[in-house]
Amino acid sequence: MCSSTQNMCSNTYCFVKISTVLYICENEKKYTIKDIAALAGVSKGTVDRVLHKRGKVSEEALAKVNRILEDIDYKPNVIARNLKNNKDYHIGVLLPNPDIDNYWKRCKEGILSASQVFMPFNVNVTIVTYDPRSTVSFKKKHQVLLKQNPDAVLLAPLFYKEAKKAISDYKKLNIPVLTFNNQVSPEIADGFVGQDLIQSGRVAAKLLHSMIKTGDITIIHINEDITNALHMQQKEKGFTTYFKELNTSLFKITTLQIEAKKLQTALPEYLNSHPNTKGLFITTSKSYLVAQTLETANFSDISLIGYDLLDLNIDYLKSEIITFLINQNPKQQTYLGITKLAEHLIYQNEIKKKTLLPIDIINSENFSLYIQ
CATH class of the missing domain: 1.10.260.40 (lambda repressor-like DNA-binding domains)
Known part of the structure; x- marks a missing residue:
């Protein structure tokens, strides 16, 4: 009709x-x-x-x-x-090893899901994993991927200096690079998929401000060399800028960098020496380690905000030891990353410089909607 x-x-x-x-x-x-x-x-x-x-x-x-x-x-x-032209495309992915850090498991799921979609278009996706704790591992695995001469690269640039060098190597060979999770530089990479990390830090600050009217607040970086981790710097910048703009002396903001293996002793010592601490902002997906320490050491009445829907994070969110989680949607980041690179190769679509995902605020009441 x-x-x-x-x-x-x-x-x-x-x-x-x-x-x-x-x-x-x-x-x-x-x-x-x-x-x-x-x-x-x-x-x-x-x-x-x-x-x-x-x-x-x-x-x-x-x-x-x-x-x-x-x-x-x-x-x-x-x-x-494409079948007629018999053209094959190769997208290489440089990914932190999900067996070492569970956060990257969802990223891998997004990559595999998108690769299935574009497989009929002769797009082949290979994943090369590196140790997220080691710059040496990153550089070594970058060389492995570089020798494969991919048509495009999706990259998680945990280490700022090393990532800049890697992107430069790809660009010399005219290989387009799209980063996800953390942005290196719009002028270096062809595009970025992820959240505005400065704004993400501001959202975390606003959440704590809504719960705490005065007191000490601590930003905690776990297992990160902050001088080489731009994504941590951006979250911290957004967080501290929010409170500076309040122009008040009601809050004292402190930054603490702790290795995960020392957390159970170092954090209680810190909190005992800072008894006015009312809030903690964890800049990585390892909020569950802090929550576990607070529970074991019997610290209560401390608001805790962290990142990502890991199973252990959700457990502590349900018990309300973690107050809020910010969902970075890692699966969607990599799915979009592969999609944009594949569409660039197949259709010659321009790679958008920046694709920003929403900043999802998760609590004990709505988390189930995000893990179905």
Whole structure:
């Protein structure tokens, strides 16, 4: 049925002209370039140039072709086109090892999910993992991926200096690079998928401010060399800037850097020497380690905000030892990253410089909606 006229179409497709608009009803009609050219009243060559965005086309012809494409909801058979061209694409991923840090498990899931979507388009995705605790491991695995000469790279740049060097190596070979989770520099990488980390820190500050009217607040970095971890610096910057803008002496903000293995002794010592501590902001996914320490050492009435929906984090969120979690949606980050690189290779789509994900605030009441 033609929805615009409510008339039945007995043929495979029908044409109904109302005023100057052409409506086309179709029943799985396969439109060729020849069909489109006939409908638009132009040559096949003109249609080909419009579809493939090459060569010169007059504005009048372009408008005619685009109108027909819109009317018939034309979708090119890209799969067939790629198979015909026998073109293979290789996307390489440099990923922190999920067996060492569970946060990256969801990132791997996103990569694998997207790779399945683009497999029919002859897009092959390989994952090279590195130790997230070791710059030496990062540099070594970067060289492994570089020797594979991929068509594009998705990169988690945990180590700022080493990541800049790696991206420079890829760019010398004209290999596009998209980073996720942390942004190195818009001028270096071709694009970034993730959250605005400065804004993320501000959101955490606002949450604590809504719960604490006065007192000491501590930013805790776990297992991070803060001088080489730009993502931690950005979160801290957003957090501290928020409180500076309050222009009040009601809050004292302190930064604490602790190794995970020393947390159970170092954190209680710190809190005993800072009895006015009312809030903690954990800048990594390891909030559960802090929550576990607070529970074991019987510290109560301390608001705790951290990141990511790890199983242990959720357990402490349900027991309300963790007050809020900020969900960075790692699976969606990598899914979008692979998608954007694949679409760049297949369709020659421009890689967007920055794709920002929402900053999801999770508490004990809504976490179930995010883990289904």
